[in-house]
Amino acid sequence: MNNYLLLLGISSAPAVASMCATLPLWHSKHLRNRTIHTLGLIILFLALICCLLPVITSEDTGIGFAAIAVSCINFFLFRHYERLLYTLRCPGCRHATLRVRAVHHKTYRLHCKRCGLYTDWHE
Structure with missing residues (x-):
């Protein structure tokens, strides 16, 4: 049961963490959209590594492969956030x-x- 809860967390937690960390940066007039996007990707990859490392190093290989497969959902979630960033926040005046x-x-x-x-x- 714990493994299934872990898989559920891995499926969306890194993407949600990167979105929540970079969403307040939308109000900063000094940051470009590309910088916010890059920071979000860095946070996404670091959170994904932190979530996947304990699962992959465990002895149960089936859960490790399932965790890697389920973690692909994060990229689709972040892609939606990326589209929102580039279609809501103006690159000229940097307002939403x-x-x-x-x-x-x-x-x-x-x-x-x-x-x-x-x-x-x-x-």
Whole structure:
């Protein structure tokens, strides 16, 4: 039972930790989006290593392989956070004021009401 709880924690805890650690940085006007993204990835990998190391070094190899497989969910969760960062926070004025509007299939228009930044974003 403890192994299943551990797998459940490994499946989302590192991604949630990196999101919670970097979300307050969105309000900092001195940090670029790329810097926040890089810090989030570093925290994600460090938390993932800290979670996976005890599981992999245990004697039960089945749980180790399952933990590695389940840990891939973290990257999908962080990818969603990354999309939010780049579609909500303006790279010009560095405020969370971007508005997204669909133009064509998989093409979006990003517009900041604060600084007037305008760009197209392709998915």
